[in-house]
Amino acid sequence: MPYYTKLGQVPAKRHVQFRRPDGALYSEEVFGTEGFVGPTSTLYHIHPPTQVHGWKPLYSTKPEYVETDIMRMRHLKSMPMEPAGDPVTGRVVLFGNADCEMAVCAPKQPMKYHFKNAMGDECIFIHFGRGTVHTSFGTLEFHEKDYIVIPKGVIYRLVFDKPKKGEPNPRFLLIETANGSHIGPPPRYVSKQTAQFLEHSPYCERDLRVPELPLTYDEKGEYEVRIKARDCVHSYTYDYHPLDTVGWDGCYYPYIFNVDDFAPIVGKLHMPPPIHQTFEAHNFVICSFCPRVLDFHPDAIPVPYNHSNLDSDEVLYYVEGNYKARKGIEVGSLTLHPQGIPHGPHPGTVEASIGAKETTELAVMCDTFRPLFPTRAALEIDDLNYPASWQGEHFPHAAGSHAANGAAKATGNGRGNGMKSGRGKTKGKGRRKPSTVVNTWT
Incomplete structure (x- = not known):
């Protein structure tokens, strides 16, 4: 993320004594990227984040790509895909390469565990549905047309609200990095001197929603955290709630941007x-x-x-x-x-x-x-x-209507191509009135 944020309780200095009400030290965690020189946040936990047990592999996540030697246009109709799995197990990868994977998910069940993607950043576009993302950095409420950017390594649980009568079932598009890079705003939108969004950017800091309270879950028990790493999902068990952060600050955290705020x-x-x-x-x-x-x-x-x-x-x-x-x-x-x-x-x-x-x-x-x-x-x-679907005449014309130098031959009526310069209207009777609304996909 391009700017500094803080939530909860943090000490006045990094790497100093910060004690719980019972006198024990909170566990400080430096949550950083690019070998300590990239975006970083510092979190303070009730319990050491290293205390886990019961690790075991669950299933492979490595996509199997097919027709790798065939190059053609493709059109996939994803709406008929039946709801399946939860917001993690229900993800269906459709396209990908060594840099990213694209998946569609129509979850049928809730997540009964927390999840951490240790392989890449996730950009989740909410097509239908609303709910809450509970993360180790705090809580994010989401709704339709939200981009949820969850950086690599963040522990979270995605919870959809039950749809109201007549509303479609939850559905989202996922774009995930597969090359270890991070998803963020284009550098040309952000000042190199201040990390502030520049005036020509189509969105700015005011449009971003950052984690809020509640932040801390001080609970004991057995909690499963599934971690995606090495093209596999692994299961770990915590003896305490994994979202036990009491405070954090830094420039590396999940956030939401709604596409309706794009200018x-x-x-x-x-x-x-x-x-x-x-x-x-x-x-x-x-x-x-x-x-x-x-x-x-x-x-x-x-x-x-x-x-x-x-x-x-x-x-x-x-x-x-x-x-x-x-x-x-x-x-x-x-x-x-x-x-x-x-x-x-x-x-x-x-x-x-x-x-x-x-x-x-x-x-x-x-x-x-x-x-x-x-x-x-x-x-x-x-x-x-x-x-x-591109077959057929786009602009019907008689064969031989152009000279060898590319110039249009005279039509015999003195009107050339039938267009009057500067007006954008074709001469002649019977031309329909143009619509004022059109769609312009590339």
Whole structure:
């Protein structure tokens, strides 16, 4: 995290005597990264965090990737996936590589244990549901459209409230680091001198929700903590409640950012995807496509231009909005557009977008700088017709209508291409009135 925070009781200096009411010392824990030179927090426990027993391996978490030699567009429909497991065991990895893993989870059961990911940071996007994250740094209340960033090593338990009548069951998207790097705001958003969010950043400190009280659980008993490490989940037993922190301070802690607090950057002409960037880690970025006003040049085309991902694979998770810009896309869909294959608007969507003033889309994008591979679970929900959905004439024209130098030949009616410069409207009768709302997925 980019700034200092404190919660609970801490001594005036680090590494000095800090005693419990009974006179015994609290147990100080330096919770740091990058060999003591990265972001760090210092926690004070009632009990030594080293007192554990009963360790045993439970199950492997190493993804099995398939079709690693096949490069094509993919569309996964995740909503039909049946609820299963709890917020940890119910995670279904769909795409991944050596840098990150992407999973969808629709939990059916509550967590009866606490969990620690000792392999990577987690970015959990809450699609449906609300509840509480109980962590060793305090409590975080969450709801729909929240990004919950849980750094590596944080002990937590994710508890969903029971849905009210008519509400969908809980569901979230998980993006997890697999290369030991950390998820945080892009460096260009943050001052190198003060670690303060800069004026051009689409969000700032005021938008982040940090842990709050209750913080301390002073309880005895047998408590299971499951730890993900070495591509396996291991079970450990504590003789006291693992969330026994009485206070902490530092720059390394879990936090929440709600996507509705993202302030989209707009422009006169179509803006590139980096303006939607929300977080990043080594070799991948996370972006938020939010409702916003569209381009205001009189001849602007609101939907994206065709583009080639020469250095990255792109996954979009569709949260809400009108998906007419993409054929067959629905809530909970994931699309993968791999590097090397151009992609862009589907047939008919470019002309249909002209004149639109705003978009109601909401989608989460993860761009990776190494190829992504699907799992067997992804193949089970893969729409095999999606790669052919760009077929058909986007802009019907008669063959031979262009000269060898690329110039359009005269049509014989003196109107050229039928467009009047500066107006953005096609001459001729019968052209439909453009919609004022359109969706603009890349």
